[in-house]
Amino acid sequence: MIGIRIHGRGGQGAVTASRLLADASYRDGKFSQAIPMYGTERRGAPLVAYVRIDDVRVRERELVHEPDVVIVLDPLLSKKQSVASGLKKGGLLILNSSLPPEKVEIAGDIKIATVDATKIALETLKLPITNTAILGAFSKSVGYPTMESIEKSIRNQFPGRVGEMNIAAIHQSYEEVTPAVQATHTEPVVEESDIAVGGYGVLKDVSSWRVFTPIIDLDKCTGCRACWLFCPETAIQWKDNRPEIEYHKCKGCGICVEECPVKCIAFERVVA
Amino acid sequence: MQIPLEELTITPGSACQGCGAALAARLAFKAIGPNAIRHRVPCCPDSTTAHPSASSVFESGGAMLTGTWRGLKAIGRTDVQVVGFFGDGGTYDIGLQSLSAAAERNENIWVITKDNEAYMNTGNQRSGATPIFARTSTTPVGSVTKGKQMRKKQIAKIFAAHGIPYLATASVGYPEDLIAKINYGKTVKGFKMLIIQSPCPVGWRYDGSKTIEMARLGVQTGIWPLYEIIDGEKLKLNYKPRELKPVTEYLKPQARFRHLTDDNISLIQEETAKEWETLLKSDELGRVLL
Numbered sequence: 065m066i067g068i069r070i071h072g073r074g075g076q077g078a079v080t081a082s083r084l085l086a087d088a089s090y091r092d093g094k095f096s097q098a099i100p101m102y103g104t105e106r107r108g109a110p111l112v113a114y115v116r117i118d119d120v121r122v123r124e125r126e127l128v129h130e131p132d133v134v135i136v137l138d139p140l141l142s143k144k145q146s147v148a149s150g151l152k153k154g155g156l157l158i159l160n161s162s163l164p165p166e167k168v169e170i171a172g173d174i175k176i177a178t179v180d181a182t183k184i185a186l187e188t189l190k191l192p193i194t195n196t197a198i199l200g201a202f203s204k205s206v207g208y209p210t211m212e213s214i215e216k217s218i219r220n221q222f223p224g225r226v227g228e229m230n231i232a233a234i235h236q237s238y239e240e241v242t243p244a245v246q247a248t249h250t251e252p253v254v255e256e257s258d259i260a261v262g263g264y265g266v267l268k269d270v271s272s273w274r275v276f277t278p279i280i281d282l283d284k285c286t287g288c289r290a291c292w293l294f295c296p297e298t299a300i301q302w303k304d305n306r307p308e309i310e311y312h313k314c315k316g317c318g319i320c321v322e323e324c325p326v327k328c329i330a331f332e333r334v335v336a
Numbered sequence: 337m338q339i340p341l342e343e344l345t346i347t348p349g350s351a352c353q354g355c356g357a358a359l360a361a362r363l364a365f366k367a368i369g370p371n372a373i374r375h376r377v378p379c380c381p382d383s384t385t386a387h388p389s390a391s392s393v394f395e396s397g398g399a400m401l402t403g404t405w406r407g408l409k410a411i412g413r414t415d416v417q418v419v420g421f422f423g424d425g426g427t428y429d430i431g432l433q434s435l436s437a438a439a440e441r442n443e444n445i446w447v448i449t450k451d452n453e454a455y456m457n458t459g460n461q462r463s464g465a466t467p468i469f470a471r472t473s474t475t476p477v478g479s480v481t482k483g484k485q486m487r488k489k490q491i492a493k494i495f496a497a498h499g500i501p502y503l504a505t506a507s508v509g510y511p512e513d514l515i516a517k518i519n520y521g522k523t524v525k526g527f528k529m530l531i532i533q534s535p536c537p538v539g540w541r542y543d544g545s546k547t548i549e550m551a552r553l554g555v556q557t558g559i560w561p562l563y564e565i566i567d568g569e570k571l572k573l574n575y576k577p578r579e580l581k582p583v584t585e586y587l588k589p590q591a592r593f594r595h596l597t598d599d600n601i602s603l604i605q606e607e608t609a610k611e612w613e614t615l616l617k618s619d620e621l622g623r624v625l626l
Contacts, residue, residue, distance in 0.1 A: 074352070075538075106381075107352035107538045270348040293339065293511055294548050296358035296383070298347045313347050317354030317537075318545030 065118035066206075067128035071147050072137035073273060075107045077195030080221070081137065082113035084199060087217040088209035089117045097122050110141060110272065117208075135202060136160055137194045139182055140272040148172050156244055158201055160194055165242050171249040177205045179241040182275065182333070188233040192275040200234035201241035211238060270297075274316030276331045280307055284328035291320035291329060339515055340366050345383035354544025356534030356551060357382040357450040359508045361421060364448050364532065367518035372417040373408075375400050377431055379423030380457040380536075382450060387419075397426050398434030401445040409444075417522065419446040424465035425455050427531070428491050439498040439527045446521065447529045452536040453488075460539040464489035467559075469600050471592045472539070482595055487607075492531060492565070496624055499568035501526035507533045507560055509551030513574055517564060533560045541591030553586040558612045559604075565624055573619040583608055 068085065072078030079100040086098035099114040114128040133156045136142045142159040151157065153173045160181040161168060168176050181197040188197070199214050214234055219227045280291070291307050292300045299313035300320060321331045344365045351358035361383040365374070374387040377397045392400045397420050405418045422431060427449040435447060454472050455461040462472040467488045471477050475484040495503055502524045506514040514532060521528040535551050537544040554560035558580040563573045583605045587593040596604075618625045 106350060107354075107544070109350065109352075267348050267350055273353060289339075294359065294508075296351065296355050296362060296547075297349065298343045298345055298362065298383075302341055315348065315353040317547070318543070319354055319547055322545045323548055 066132040068115040068133045069128055069131040070113045070135045071141050074109045076137045077193050078113045081195035082115045084217045085115045088213040091213040092209045095121050165245045169249055172247055174247050175244040176247050177242055177244040179237050184233050184236045189229050196230040197233040197237045200238035204238045204241050205244055269312045270315050271312050276316050277334045278320050279330045281328040286326055290323045294319050294323045344385045349383045350381040352538050354537045354547045356508050356547050360450045360532045360534040363511050363514050367515040372419050375420045377422050377426040394426050394430035396434055397422055397431040398438035402438050402443045405443050405445050421448050424451045425463050428464035428489050439500050442526045444525050449531045450534040451531055452534050454539050456536050456539045477595045495529050496565045496568045502528040504564035505531045505562055507551045507555050509548050542589050557581045557583045557586040558608045559586050561615055569623050571618040571624045
């Protein structure tokens with residue numbers, strides 16, 4: 065039996081990925097479970113989902129505490145040591161990252177494979193929804209479920225044009241995923257922020273929620289305050305008649321980019 | 337008008353990216369100021385503020401505000417604003433009875449509703465505030481039904497009929513209007529209500545960066561008219577364009593309305609136009625026409 069944990073952020077489809085994976089495995093004649101983790105699934109907030117795949121009927125009903133494979137859908141979460149917590153010795157970590165696996169700073173007796181799923185998703189789906197894009201990488205790295213079964217599951221879940229776009233994404237990630245290599249780092253990096261940011265109340269740092277980052281060109285700024293006025297998270301502070309973005313508060317919604325009348329705020333994907 | 341630079345919200349909060357309600361809370365409490373007590377009932381986690389706060393169940397929103405106000409009165413702190421920042425479930429549906437009772441007693445409290453038009457916190461279930469034909473998780477689009485079949489509840493008219501001293505609608509797309517309304521309301525003694533349309537990118541299914549645009553389109557198409565009603569009878573329209581934009585501009589970008597047929601759209605257009613006519617007439621006469 066293998067246990068799989070999927071890390072993602074709300075809106076990237078971690079729960080859908082778990083269901084597609086379980087569904088595709090079932091189509092291959094295996095027994096499978098998809099377990100969503102219920103909590104506050106805010107758009108952008110980190111969350112987890114679990115899958116179990118076995119050749120015989122799965123009797124367990126609990127969460128997967130010691131997974132064999134961990135899939136990370138988000139490039140910023142891919143840099144956190146805690147995604148590997150509980151991963152079995154010799155387990156596999158599939159990361160959404162533009163870095164080659166040798167450069168990933170996650171320590172442990174584990175194997176790492178990387179694929180730039182956000183790039184693939186932006187190319188095929190035109191949206192940073194990376195759940196299907198990473199399934200191709202899973203199929204290549206683990207050996208199952210077969211691509212035909214994943215295609216069938218996707219067609220079943222997303223009929224029509226959307227399904228075909230997702231199928232293009234899994235094929236591209238099947239081709240582009242790097243072979244799994246042993247993790248080179250031995251000392252875990254100390255983390256500044258917790259990945260389990262969710263729930264109610266005030267959070268410390270939400271920069272891991274962003275896909276795109278707003279960058280203000282102060283030379284073009286006219287000082288109209290529109291960005292400051294409409295920022296839901298007060299991430300834009302008004303200092304000396306100029307806006308200043310506090311990036312640990314910015315969730316990357318893009319309201320400031322839309323509302324700037326002189327379009328002096330760029331919205332860029334900051335990689336690694 | 338100068339919008340206060342001071343921020344009363346403690347951020348970053350746990351709202352979704354591009355949350356209209358987080359912005360509504362931020363703007364509303366900017367205007368309310370620090371001298372207030374904020375109560376809440378179950379709702380989406382909008383912006384947390386530094387005010388003293390308590391949470392209760394949906395049904396007791398009005399009762400909780402009443403108790404706080406009466407307590408403050410007993411100790412002579414009548415300068416403190418008592419504010420309930422509720423969602424549409426706490427106002428339109430489950431919380432209606434206690435709020436109605438508080439309005440009838442004309443307690444000196446604020447009720448600010450952030451109307452995101454469904455129970456968004458639990459995953460987009462329909463509420464009394466959901467507009468007709470909108471797709472939600474409990475009014476799905478299938479072969480039999482196509483979204484919600486009932487109209488949106490006219491909550492402003494229900495509370496206006498209570499004869500409350502001040503009632504207004506606002507939108508996060510028009511922050512100056514929103515803040516001016518709260519500033520005026522702060523000078524009024526009695527039950528004050530402000531209903532803010534706060535678009536929800538997850539439930540309405542549009543890109544989070546378009547929140548302000550959605551709010552503006554709601555006002556400019558006449559779907560969400562901005563008006564205020566004083567003492568339940570004097571009505572004033574605050575935004576009167578020469579001509580309303582067609583409702584399709586508001587409906588098309590939202591995937592919750594993607595399944596709408598031309599007949600559906602023309603029905604919404606007709607009803608919006610009719611409502612707008614009534615409001616224009618009310619504005620002219622200076623009294624509420626139902």
